[in-house]
Structures are given as C-alpha cells and as structure tokens.
Amino acid sequence: MDGVTSQSALSRSSGGAGLDGGAVPADNGAVDWWTDSSLLELELLALAFVLCGIIGIERQVRQKAAGFRTHVLVGTGSAAFTLVSSFGFAHVLGDDVSLDPSRIAAQIVSGIGFLGAGVIFTRRDVVRGLTTAATIWVSAAVGMAAGAGMVTLAIGLTVCHLLALVVFGPWLARIPTRDTNRVVRIVYGDGEGVLRRLLAVATEAGLAAFILSTERTEDGFVHLDVRFKGRTPLRLLIPQLHEVEGVRAVHVQRDEDEDEEESRL
Secondary structure, rough: OHHHHHHHHHHOOOOOOOOOOOOOOOOOEEEOOOOOOHHHHHHHHHHHHHHHHHHHHHHHHHOOOOOOHHHHHHHHHHHHHHHHHHOOOOHHOOOOOOOOOOOHHHHHHHHHHHHHHOEEEEOEEEEEHHHHHHHHHHHHHHHHHHHOOOOOHHHHHHHHHHHHHHHHHHHHHHHOOOOOOEEEEEEEEEOOOOOHHHHHHHHHOEEEEEEEEEEOOOOOEEEEEEEEEEEHHHHHHHHHHHOOEEEEEEEEEEEEEEEEEEEOO
16 A cells, blocks of 8 residues: 555646645635545545554553543544645645655654653652553554555554563563562551551552561561562662651561661661
C-alpha cells in the first residue's frame, strides 16, 4: 500500500478535486465531498483506529490512566493530521508554492510530548505513568505510519509493542533483583496504628508487603520482619518508611554474602 499512496497522490485529476484529490472547491464553487483518494484515506484511518485500539485495550485491561479511548484518539488524530499534510494542500501548489508534508508530522511529535507528560506522576520520589506515556507516543507513531501509507511499519510497530508489554513484560518481572530476598526489619511503637500506615506507604509505592514475623518486646515496641516485592527499589522505600509516625528504626538485612545495612531515625 506504500506504493499505492504515492501513485494515488500523483494520479489525481485536476478538475474540481485538485492534484491531491482532496475535498476542495470545484470550478462552480461547490465542494467535492468524494474524491479519488477518499477511499484510500478512510482505509488508512480505519487501520490506525484498529491498531491503536489494540494498544489501548492492553492499557485498559491493566487499568492504566490512559486506556482505549485515549490511545484510539491519539492514533486516529495523528493519522488524520498525516493524511491532511499529504493530501490536503496539493491544490495550492504552484511555481511559487512548495509543499513539505514533514512539517505537520514534526508538530505531531511535539504535541504528543506534552500529552504524554500529563500521565506521568511523581510522588515521594516514585515515578508512575512512564510506560503509559510511552504507549501514547507509540500510538501516535502508529497513526502517523498508517496515515503515511506505511502499513507494514504500522503493523510491525504494534506487534513490537505487544511483545514488549504482554510477552516480555511479565517474563522480565520474574527476574530476581538485589531486593528480592532482602528482609526489612521495622521497629515501631505498639498500639499506635503504625502497621496500617506502613502498609499504605508500601501500596502507594507499588510494592506488595509480605509479613514474615512480628515480635513484641517488653518495652512496648514491635519488631516487624517484612519482605517487599515490586518494581520500586528499597532505596526509595526506606526514606518513606522513616517518615511514618511511630517508626523507631529500619534495618535492611542483606543477602548472606553482604553486610547488614542499618538505618535508624
């Protein structure tokens, strides 16, 4: 279809529809609603809709901030802008007028950067939304490729996206890290509701807490052994645990071949 797009742009009839075949005023002042390129434009727009919809469904299933609707709108919008830049202005070409379709494409890239930044959140040194922002960027690229008639590129990019997130993502998450087997011992005051606040902090950081043991001392403190699992490194979680009211000390027990790291208030 790549060659079809180029040939279609060159084979437009100049009467009423212009060189690009777009909907431009005819000689009698009327608008030509259906041109030689209309079917091709709708096919490319539908392709962008389907491919970006697949990307959006994956984000929707994972309950991310930007789901099906956002990715579909971004992809089809990018495809529409690309189609306009390719077919929409050829009727104004002349000896003194030149056309650079890449200018609109460059503006799409800049605009998507601002949209992607809107789904990135930073809280307590924990960054969220980077993957969703990247998928919005990919949706725009898929839409632009489809709008330019580069069908193979658009499909291939969608397949690469699904492989990265659906296939390789869960597999990479199973690879053990330095924090996988580390146990964190937290000392806090008993009867102050500290445990509930500690679990809330871990949840906000995207970590699952597995309580291994608890021990109450005679001086009114609780020694909690817990293992955290998730993407957030422990080096970012430890300062947040310190800030919890009632926590007295935090000990990170390293692997057997490493020394114990102790962190106290």
